[in-house]
Amino acid sequence: MSFELPKLPYAFNALEPHIDAKTMEIHHGKHHQAYVTNLNNAIAGTDAEKMSIEDICKNISKFGAPVRNNGGGHYNHSLFWTIMAPNAGGAPTGVLADAINSTFCSLDKLKEEFNKAAVSRFGSGWAWLIVHDGKLIITSTPNQDNPLMDIAEVKGNPILGLDVWEHAYYLNYQNRRPDYASAFWNVINWNEVASLYSKAK
Numbered sequence: 564m565s566f567e568l569p570k571l572p573y574a575f576n577a578l579e580p581h582i583d584a585k586t587m588e589i590h591h592g593k594h595h596q597a598y599v600t601n602l603n604n605a606i607a608g609t610d611a612e613k614m615s616i617e618d619i620c621k622n623i624s625k626f627g628a629p630v631r632n633n634g635g636g637h638y639n640h641s642l643f644w645t646i647m648a649p650n651a652g653g654a655p656t657g658v659l660a661d662a663i664n665s666t667f668c669s670l671d672k673l674k675e676e677f678n679k680a681a682v683s684r685f686g687s688g689w690a691w692l693i694v695h696d697g698k699l700i701i702t703s704t705p706n707q708d709n710p711l712m713d714i715a716e717v718k719g720n721p722i723l724g725l726d727v728w729e730h731a732y733y734l735n736y737q738n739r740r741p742d743y744a745s746a747f748w749n750v751i752n753w754n755e756v757a758s759l760y761s762k763a764k
Contacts, residue, residue, distance in 0.1 A: 565603040566616065568596050569641050577649035581746040583735045591644065594730055598636030598707070605629035616641070620711040631714075635707030639689060643726055646759075648752035655753040659760045666699045674748055676701050677725070681744040687728040690744075692756075693719030694763035720763035723756050 571591050576584035606612050611619055611630065619626070619634045626634070654670055655663060667673040673692070680703040681690035688705045695710075695718060702710060702717040710719045725747050732743035 565612070566599050566637055568592075568599045569644065571644055573649050578647060578750045581749045582647075582732075586730075586732065586734045589734075590726075590731060591640075595636070595640040598633045598640065601629060602633035602637050605633060617711060620709060621713060623712040624714050631712075632707050635709055635712065638711070639707055639709050639724060639726065642721060642724055646723055646752050646755050647747075647750045648755070649750070651752045652749040653753065655757055657757060659753070659757040662699055662760070673701075677723075678741065678744040681725050681727050682741050684727050690725045690727060691721050692723035693717070693721050694760060695719030697764055720759070722759035722763055723751070 568591075571587070574584075575587040575591075578587065605627070606619075611626065614622075616634060616638045619630065620638050623631050623634065654660065660670075663670055663673050667676065677690055677692060680701050684690060684703045684705070686705065688703055689707075689709065690703045691701065691710055693700050693702060693710045700717060700719060702715075702719075704710065704712075704715060708715060709724070710717055710721055712718075725744060727740060727744070732740065736743040736746075
């Protein structure tokens with residue numbers, strides 16, 4: 564079974580002005596599509612064809628760089644599109660809000676620490692909010708790695724991720740990664756993040 568590019572759950576311009584339409588169009592249609600195509604080529608004729616993308620990530624040490632890079636790229640972006648939404652942002656509620664407040668003291672403190680992880684990631688990579696043993700942790704990974712991978716420095720189930728590759732923001736923000744990280748909070752789909760949190764627990 565080959566993997567497919569998931570449909571974007573909103574229009575390319577739906578996240579403006581925070582993330583521009585041209586970036587979304589290129590990011591989804593070109594970059595993510597390339598990860599899917601290259602992943603399918605890399606796993607053709609192997610046992611990985613029968614595995615879910617999550618299981619591939621969890622066993623990534625058994626595969627070569629093409630599967631690690633493209634499998635990670637496919638998983639990461641598939642998550643990324645769903646945790647953003649038009650007319651979103653604001654603040655989480657319920658058990659997720661309680662967990663954030665008990666772990667980080669406040670949403671503002673979470674934003675501060677998450678943005679620091681995003682901005683301080685050297686080169687290309689991702690910032691993450693993950694669940695590990697029921698606890699919320701902020702971490703980051705290089706390239707297209709993610710915390711599901713058995714080679715990750717900090718392991719856990721991702722519930723929020725920010726792509727800090729330059730292709731994710733350069734058209735609109737150029738070298739202003741901190742501005743991009745701050746704008747991200749205006750498009751977060753907290754309902755989806757809360758759903759991922761409840762599953763991860």
